[in-house]
Amino acid sequence: MRLVADLETRAASAESPLRRQLLKEDIARLERLAELAARPGPKETYLRDGLFLGWTAGNFRNQEIEEPLKALLEAVYTLVTEGATPAHEQAVEDAWFALFKERLEKLTGCLSTRPTL
Numbered sequence: 001m002r003l004v005a006d007l008e009t010r011a012a013s014a015e016s017p018l019r020r021q022l023l024k025e026d027i028a029r030l031e032r033l034a035e036l037a038a039r040p041g042p043k044e045t046y047l048r049d050g051l052f053l054g055w056t057a058g059n060f061r062n063q064e065i066e067e068p069l070k071a072l073l074e075a076v077y078t079l080v081t082e083g084a085t086p087a088h089e090q091a092v093e094d095a096w097f098a099l100f101k102e103r104l105e106k107l108t109g110c111l112s113t114r115p116t117l
Helices: 002-013 017-038 043-050 062-082 086-107
Strands: none
Touching (some): 043 062, 062 086
């Protein structure tokens, strides 16, 4: 998956140990997601299991990022089951960056760029 390779490159050159660790955790989630998609069985099982890979602490706030997370699950599933075409790789990257942005905005408080009330 092109996205995993990109994140690995970023992790290798990250100056911040925190940033490097977060990237490694995301890489592990994406790799696990691809493994789940490659497993035989119904797509519904993949979608259910893919929601609980630690996208938020303890998966307790996954519902807050559900829309972009489900889009990523769909994109990875298509990439794995139909093959890694440039269009499928781009769909995964687009879905990933939407999820990344949503997680940052909603879940990281002091790092958020949304105005506080």
